[in-house]
Amino acid sequence: MSTDLASLQQRHGPRYRWLLLLSVMVGTMASIMSSTVVNVAIPDLSHHFSLSQARAQWVSSGFMVAMTVSMLTTPWLLARYGYRRTVVGTMVLLMADGLAGGFAVHFPLVLAARVAEGLAAGVAQPIPAIIMLRAFQPHEQGRASGLFGMGVVLAPALGPSIGGVLVDAFGWRSIFFMVVPLCVLAIALAYRFVPTTAPGGQQADRGVALDWRGLLAGGAGVLCLLNGLVELRGGHAPLALATLAAAAVLLAGTVAWLQRAPARGVAPLLDLALFTHRTYALGSVVAFIYGIALFGSTYLLPVYMQLALELPAAHAGTVLLPSGLVLAVVIGIAGRLNDRVPTYRMVSAGLALLAASFALMPTIGPGGLALLTAWTILGRVGLGLILPSLNIGAMRGLPRERIPQAASAINFLRMLGGAAGVSLCAVVLEWRVAAHGDSLARPATSPERLLAFNESFLLLAAVCALAMIAAWRMRAPATQHAAGE
Template identity: 70%
Template sequence: MNSASEHPPGSLAALQARHGPRYRWLLLMAVMVGTMASIMSSTIVNVAIPEMSRYFVLGQERAQWVSSGFMIATTVSMLTTPWLLARYGYRRTYVVAMLVLLAGGVLGGVAGSYPLVLAARVAEGLAAGVVQPIPAIIMLRAFEPHEQGRASGMFGMGVVLAPALGPSIGGVLVDLFGWRSTFFMVVPFCLVSIALAYKLVPVSGPGGVAADRDGARLDWRGLAIATVGTICLLNGLVELHGSSAAQAVPLLAVAAVSFGAFLWWERRSVATGREPLMHLGLFAHRRYAMGSIVAFIYGTALFGSTYLLPVYMQLGLNLAPSHVGTILLPAGLVLAATIGIVGRITHRFPTRVLVAGGLGMLAASFALMPTIDAARPLVLLVVWSILGRIGLGFILPSLNIGAMRGLPSNLISFGASAINFMRMLGGAAGISLCAVFLEWRLAAHGDSLANAQTGPGRIAAFNESFLLLAFLCAVAMVAAWRLHDAPEEPAARQ
């Protein structure tokens, strides 16, 4: 059958017949727009945190929940993506997620209280978590192994424009219209992504099969355990800096118990024939297990820095929000170019070389941040930011695809979900870790972000926080070097 009319409307076969060999690239472009919206929603609001803190009269610990709340929701909802795709198909899952993201952006923009802002961020996080594993599933199923690097590079170039342009545009919006305007930035992206979804995203589930509305039930117990554990972990990290460790210890203990309970329940689900929320058999693949460790630590450093850098530039270097975006823009553009180049060569070099090399550059960029002070030109800040983004350009096209290459086709969607879960869990912990560590070092140097003036103690506290991130990247390099290339198993075509 060669014509789209011979296939059900919206089916994978009909779309392939209509668009021909280029369809897989068009599909990747369609989901790229939605992914850009979800990533922009995670980064653009960071520029507005200082002004939002002043508007709602928030302390640093409460303000960081604007980022952490998003990260928690994203982390947990990622585990539901394989089930949602199998139950409702690509199009329905994707469109509903975009509608939730759209609603979160509008709610955050009109919110008159801090709890409503947090609710909006949670809604945005839930949508972002469902959407972000989908591109990796498509790349592994729709593209041949020698095309996957190029597809990842092209996708990455588009996606990184969101965090590259987001802080720049967000900074200008905050200066001109206030913090509310940053929430509305995702609205046009969501509208475009929904329109593209109805034209290009199939109604089928992974592998082109029909969505199974009566299939396996969602592992609600596993999801509840994972949610409780994640919330307790992050709250426990925040309470570590409280007046008493008595509140932190029970929370961290519950997080540890939840982790053990989650592993037990997922093993029991497999043993009793139920579909688990996370296939623990993924981690029996050494390459995937090492990649997951790298993803967790790398997420901690990356997302911790996305929180720390805007705060450092505004409250440490006394720069206006619009200047923050301007300084970060060149690094973002270099990142987009680097991803495009590296994506074309990923099949020529071992994954561990690309990932470890990128982590090394990222670590160096953090370690060099203490060379910046009031007497040195800000050009150093631009240069070190560019160095770190070049490192990211080596990591992003290589890590997920490289770690999952060789997985059995029936585990690809679970693999994409789980490795993104590990990265986002690390990111959620990273934001809390940076906020808590910064507050600790500020107190140790006799300073506070509530003080109007920047002093040497504040700069020293920020520098020590950057050195912590450099150390985490160095640790991740050890695991990255164990990402030995494995023979590839052919995956089912999308």
């Protein structure tokens, strides 16, 4: 039975593009759940292994580093191995690493499993955007993005709630096993609906070479950047500055290599010519800053609820559930609006609501669960306006052959911001807690600890306001391109 794109389209008819989107959506749900659900287990994990907050934070930031770097390999993997092998391979790796992390008896093994999970999750993230921009007509892309987003947000919406219950009942190990059912389903759907061909419908080409120099230099630069932030948090200023300087050198060297690679006959890991398109360049800036706020808050909120408001892990997850369900509804509505409302307006409005939700967090005191739920819902409404709009709006008008690299690059920048955001929030939080004379190691909360968390949330509000400046400048009309494989 033929499994290339043309054969699958003929077999399943007009509905095929939706079946293909559903198949990759399940895999993306698994990768997103693996990235977010572990946050509710960080306090329990810290206690089990007797870890400092700085070491425990690497469970999140190590995953983020790996996911960020591996995103740049997605276009190469798709071109070399095709859609099906790439999707199945990432799901098998994600599932195996989840099992390995759950059964690990030493923290370095847990951390290694999380890093490997991040590698798999990063490859999976850009694939849906590539499919939406290639398999759907421009007037369908907003609807496809909205429906895809509704499904995908169920993972972070339900994940912390289910994970919190599992952590309280069975301990931190149980959250590693949550991705296994989704991975199994994603593999089954991939074998039925995902084509073996590469983007564009052509056969995969095993002769396509990977830009290893760009990947190694960029990966080392990202690792130094985040490690430098962690060293800042630990109070080792000379080592932190040296590591951050190394990050700057490595990242600058990566950019220089990417500029020279085409002249040397090497296909660069990232095509910098993408950033000559004004809307895409501004969208990338927004994606980076937005990633700082989004993933920083994803780390900060569960820790805030457990260490500042003294809620059990199960309650922390339950508080996030209503906002997650609201996000799923808003994202479906926003997807349809995205075909009629300019991208810059949708994204700017979403960032404004997200900034407001962070700025209002200081109004919450002990026992203020109603306000906490309300402000979290407000922020998720903002996210619902941003998520279906930003990537699609930024990439409209790009040549079709550049879509795979464009999708990988904008996701890379969003995740790079996210990886930095997790470390930044942890650094700022511990700095402000120490400045107010408290410690997160103490079992009981205090007014000083609440004040430190509030200052961290205000930092995220300022970051969102900064992103609004770039979002509002995405006002240049995007040229519609013909879609369809």
